[in-house]
Amino acid sequence: MTRSLFRSARTTGKTLRVVLVKPSKYDDEGYVIRHFRGVLPSNTLACLASLTRDVAGRRLLGDIDIEVELFDDTVEKIPVRRIIRSHRLPRTRTVIALAGVQSNQFPRAADLARKFRAGGLQVLIGGFHVSGTLAMLEGVSPEIQELLDLGVTVVKGEVEETWGDLLRDAAEDRLRPLYDFMDHKPDLHDRPIPMIHGDYLRKFIVSNFGTIDCSRGCPFNCSFCSIISVQGRKMRERSPEALIRTLRENYARNRVNFYFFTDDNFARNRHWREIFLALIRLREEERIPIEFMIQVDTQSYRIPDFIPLAARAGCTQVFIGMESINPRNLEAVGKTQNHVQDYARLIAAWHGARVATHVAYIFGFPFDTPESLRSDVARLQSELQVEQASFFMLTPIPGSQDHARMVHSGEPMHPDLNDYDSFHETIRHPNFRPGELAASYREAWKNFYSFDYMRDVLRRANPENYRNIFFNFIWYRNSTLIEGGHPMLHGFFRLKDRVDRRPGCVVESRLRHFLRRSREIRATLRSWLALALEMEELWLQTRKRSEAELRLVAEIQSLRSQLNRNLRAAELQLAHIRTRLQFPELRVPSRLALALRNLNFGMAKRLAYSRSDLRQFWQRATARPIRLLARPHRVVLNFLKDAQLFFLFLRDLARA
Template sequence: MPDDQPSVRASKTFCVELIRPSRYDDDGYVIQWWKSAYVSNTLACLHGLTQDEAARRSLGPEVEILADVHDEGNAPLQVSRIVRHIQHCGGHGLVCLVGVQTNQFPRAVDIGRQFRQAGIPVVIGGFHVSGMLAMIPEMTSDLKEALALGITLFAGEAEGRLGTLFADAYHDRLKPVYNYLGDLPAMGGQPLPQLPERMFKHVVSPEVTADLSRGCPFDCSFCSVINVQGRHPRYRTADDVERLVRASIPRNRGRNIRRFFFTDDNFARNPHWEAILDRLTMLREKEGLAVKFGIQVDVQAYKIAGFVEKSARAGCRYVFIGIESINPENLIAANKKQNRIDEYKAMLQCWRDHGVTTIGGYILGFPADTPESITRDIETIKRDLPLDVIIFHCLTPIPGSRDHMDLLTRGAWMEPDLNRYNGQYVTFRHPRMSDAEFQKIFDRAWELYYCPEHVETLLQRAATDGIGPSRLTGRILISHCSTAFEKVHPFECGVFRRKSRLQRRHGLPIENPFVFYPRRLWEILRTTVPTLLYALKLVWLTARFRRQARAAKKRKQQT
């Protein structure tokens, strides 16, 4: 507690339950895993902000704020238990569904519905609400449904606003809508993202996630970032990053968490990038803090003097690059003018020469795409570009993007089920492909890139040039098995699918256990066995190419 805060024993309690909702699968069951792939940055940000409000006793010296976090991606949500906890604490509380994307909004509303039936206040925030309110003047049917249930909508960013929201909830005066999109806060000096250590036990590869900047200077038509977080990026400082590292590593020392993922839409456009990387280098080389991290950048970032070199020296191990397409017509249509196809090979090789694994984001469904052109482009990538991992997405009109607004203005058809807006399904009418053709080539794209021959090429290349095949095996495993066996996008995959019979989409019947459990057993066998066999194959290939690389290096030294 700050020094100027009176030392008063709290006599009242206000419970804040922070929940990151998941999404429904095609059968209406919540997508959950024994271990999910990552921790949520938004959940970490909101928990850090809530802890700051608690430390400052922002509701008054007599009110203790108790915060708890729930990630539905790796743990079943115990609604009744949360309700009892809030009631036990005097009935003062707020359920916050945070970081809700468009594909998660139906699940978020269903969760909110259950809490509202128990009389618990609920607020939903995230990119879907913010994107809708940023671009569309009238409330859409999905937002009206939430409001009709008594759910509050929060648009914008929470820094500097949580105190008001908590006070309104505590005094039973919540507004239907809180809209802060016109007043984006500065990021420097703000409370840092943080999560309880127990949250890292439920992820495959524990990484501390943090956004060091928000907003983007580019104008891609498919992206909602510029209309939600602004065209003029805001930043954390090198001092903020050092505080984050020092706070994270000692707290998680028992779990050896030294890895970070900086979730900025484009880290290279942070004017403090050099100071941040120099500070991370200092922590690694002078203080022995073996920090490793991943970043997202644009294709032109490698041209910034010293950027790639300093990133690698500071501990960058992988970089996510928005390649999007190798078809010039598609890049023009997406207003992706900064992407120059003739420079892709040099750009990717530059990162790999510095020991950084390259992950490319690639969008299928731009206007010039056809099944034949997509197949041809993937073969070109495999043959000509030294890309390690590729992540495909169906072009999706995300609310908040110019693409979504254009389709809405024209009255064009868009998929009415928001649950399918996860980059895995066809959600609009393509000018040159039928829905069936579009979906088929998207599903086949993963098979084309991650075919056995190319997987061997990827691992052998990584072993030969020193990056190391083991840094690719996990990503290849998830990219292949999530789409081939689990039928989910790699970004929402994990280890061993959990499926609760009682957690099903609102309006769908609860299945008979004699129907559900036998089918579930077959699903487990059908997905787990081939996944384990594929993992063993990757391990064997990795060991084989490592031995070959060591032998080649030894022969070279001898000659």
């Protein structure tokens, strides 16, 4: 579906159509990774949409009207033919902006660029891959040169102060092959804040979720990171006043009240205190329930007032660049700001403020082995007790010092940029046989997000964080077990277009593709059912119950132990009456309702701590189907009870 954002007021009839496209990447079979519902909206698309609106509003192109469309390849098919056809409209020029292209997205972006160029359209490409590669390597790399030869315009650096000039050149059909803005990092203070668009957000699983970068840059010098080569080591911040004004407008217009502040290191934003205090006023005085997550370094807990103010301002989760718990690894990659001996205090400080912790952890550092990685994951669980971890395989990202060093030394690297996504092996490691690092990586996801550990996390989670953590567990389990990829690249329910496939891959016949997709969808639905039942069991065992519910269960268990049998309706009513003496708000059901407790939602919710008895019943029944015929009333009652519990589970999630 077209994401038509706006068009400026009509003047002369001349129009520049700006088509913003966020490319996806290909999976191992050559299909575009695209989902019916995504998880993480693109901040780059939001940035460029705001910049374009600003250019149009200030009439920087004179009498030329501007029309903007937005497409995200991860959640919708790019209508290449329709875009090319509309270019032929009279008095209209079209420019395609391939936005925020990372290295693993570059092959897909290049394929889209070829199609648009073949249709006669002007094409811009920017993002971390082209900016980082051109910044760190001498000359132009072959894949970028190929696009230049096709007439694609390459944009190196950030465009906050030059976007109007680029669009003017596009409107006048005089785009240059290369624009280099790296030597002048734009001042972000008064630049437009990334714009939230409601229609775009509805393509994502949570439509009240937005992304904004409050600052750019990072003062540290990690060898595996490309942030410093593209955005620099000097922090540049947006205006706190403009940020708060935007949050207020987004809530009023689209009810967006949860944000991922995408700053690489929010703790080094010089205006963090102003932002937090303004958010506190927004929450406490204006009653706008803003919540957010941020990325920080491991020394953030040492900053006076940072953690308590973050929590009061609405921070519910913090993403920490831990990377490794081996000091030798940290020293080898220049992450000298991390001190392993501080990790426990760091996590405890955030937990003390009732903020959930989520750590980044990289596999493939110089001193890693299969055994050490297995031990590291166990220590994350037992010693540090972090709620979540995102695992990455060390990848020589173009723009990083690691990549530049390997290019200059001639070390072998995987040639396909599509695999530079942190869950494919791209380099040789002396401590791992081929494929062994990937196996350790997959094992880590399985072990960390085991049922037992998720249960432990949710049982000790603060009630206000319970649902966020629970939803993240659903997302991560779906991505790693069902979709087979990294959660930050996957949403819910894959869409596979038959013909929109990587060049070189065979396009299947309609019948073969239909049969393949039918099998895959059936397998996905079966996996979803298994995941739903697993998460239902997790909810039953960890759901935060009220004090009245807990007391009622204790009374029932006490009576059961005294009588040594299941309780009758009158005895269940007695347990309610006893509980009500301490909790007057508790309603005492009638004996009839209690007699029909298997059909009573309230009783099912209060008394069920597991569905293991139901699971065992169905396992026995399916093993010997004759039992289903012998006791049909048990089948009906257990089916109704199972349905009730599942309904309650879904209803509880829907209330989140």
